[in-house]
Amino acid sequence: MAIICRNTIEAINHLAFRLDLGPDDVVVTTVVEHHANLLPWRRYAKVRYVECNPEGTFEPDAVAGALRGNPHPKLFAVTGASNVSGWLPPVGGLIQLSHEAGVPVLVDAAHLAPHRPLLAAADYLAWSGHKMYAPFGAAPLVGPRRTFAMGDPFLAAAGRSTWCRSTRCSGTLPQSARRPDRPTSSERWPSAPLPVPSQPSGGRRSAHNEHLASRLRSGLGAIEGSRVLGPGPLVPTLPVASFVVEDVHHALVAARPAAEWGISVRHGRMLLRPPLPASLARD
Template sequence: MSALDIIGDDLKTELPSGETVRFAHLDYAASAPCAEAAAQAVAELLPRYGSVHRGTGVRSQTSTVAYEVARDVVAEFAGARPGDQVIFTRNTTDALNLLARALPPGTTTILFDGEHHANLLPWPNPLRLAAPPTPEAAVAALEAALAEVDGPAVLTVTGARNVTGEVWPVRELAEVAHAYGVRVIVDAAQLAPHHPVSLGELGADYLAFSGHKLYAPFGAGVLVGRSDWLDAAAPYLLGGGASATVGDRTGELTWADGPARHEGGTPNLLGAAALAAVCAALLIADRDALHRHEQELLARLREGLRDVPQAREVSLFGPDHPRVGIVSLALPGHDPAEVARRLGREHGIGVRAGQFCAHPLVRRLLSTENSESCGTAGTGLLRASFGLGSTTEEIDRFVTALAAVLRN
């Protein structure tokens, strides 16, 4: 197997008819399957696994090297600059919550109300802007908001929407934000699996993403970015590792600097190693070829859905805007949860239904549908998402099966 082959891509499932078919996993946006690189990294490390830092035995020494090498690989993958920190977390949600607690007091957080809840809920002093109809409207709304903000502020924005797959104009937004002296935080959970991500190219000051979206489902995520706020903030997790010295009296302590300050407790070494292994594989992969294949699948899916009139693709920026391998559908007159259940049970296809932890955005998207024919706004959407290992056969099966379920 190659490093980016998918573990379990031959998984079979039995249908009610008794027929056994290859399972079609089209729920990558929730959790991507495991890549061979991640599984191999864990398998190779397990015989030498130990607690990182400060140990003198071979297990600890080996594990410490593996952990810090993983940090360096992730830094390269994210385009970290001199002085940037790479902090391992549990996932994107954890990373963004960590950074939210590190903001200087009184900072206003500017964000759009179409954000995933992980990037909508943690921030102090939020200024929520309405989800815009065009990228240009997003930039204009940000500039208007910044002109009215009094005091320090940050912008936090998703690189690619988990509902529509649309790629956001992060660079353009960052240029406006930086003109006002405002830092930029990018939730790259959906962007990193599909596009190269670089702090410099995005114009971002901070970047967060998850291993379980990036083919490394071993419980690790990462926050990469400028160190000054992170070094000035109280530790995210109080405990061993985060503390440099602890005195005999309450309050007699000093905290560590650098990533250790926010990585209290024994870190997830295996998760970090798995995440770094996939990052390393992607760094040397032909990302253009991977992108072309994904876009071919996306075009095939959208073309096939034109023959399924009961299913309507939703978007903010319109059908021609660039997007990753995510398509969400309004199903007028149908319950998306029931449709998803039948796709899984009767056709061996895994998709997702609901509001995808982006309730304001889904409500907005559903409200743009014809209210007379789309009276199921409270039931959410149906989402198909794909990536490495996805095939045209899976796309075609989904379109055929969806049409059959909706007819019945």
């Protein structure tokens, strides 16, 4: 079943709400994730992190260790591709590991979906149509129907509950009438989710991506003073790279390629331990 959300952030928040997690439940995730796949879990449960090495990658053994820990995790939430380094975790094998440990898996496919086939073995998948040429506001959250069949509506308002009194809404409806996550009229399925036919497809597209990624990394690495982050040159990645230029302000590093070459660069400064609002600060 697919619930069409506005974006991956909303899709993962939606799932975190729907899984009915409590403060003592554990979700295993990794330090490689986008905030979309961290903060919703921190809001509802305890998060057990799989740490990464200095290249921003992690080993399946570390995942296996986290999955075996106590308390037994309710979910393993992992990215299909890092939005920072382009690294592609071995998600197929990780899903298998997780299932062997009896833990369902969410794959955050926001960054993976435009480049690689989705993983049917995942229990839950979330991705954004707008990252693959669909209109904004069309992000599927895919999972088994039973997850979405019961419980409070994610959005409480008219059209979401068929029965409402001044003190209670829909909670005591007969099961047949509970439809907590039915779509609204503004929800649109990505109408053209895959790249246009003139682009190379399948394996050729992956190979082309890897070629671009290696050009990007080697080019950036050859610039004096720049240091490319992420896995080494032998590890295939998506064509995205992060880099630092020591002793030069990041805004200037980004401004020059933009002003002089028309290249768009996203820049910023990472705070390793930013202050978080209390509702998100739980470990």
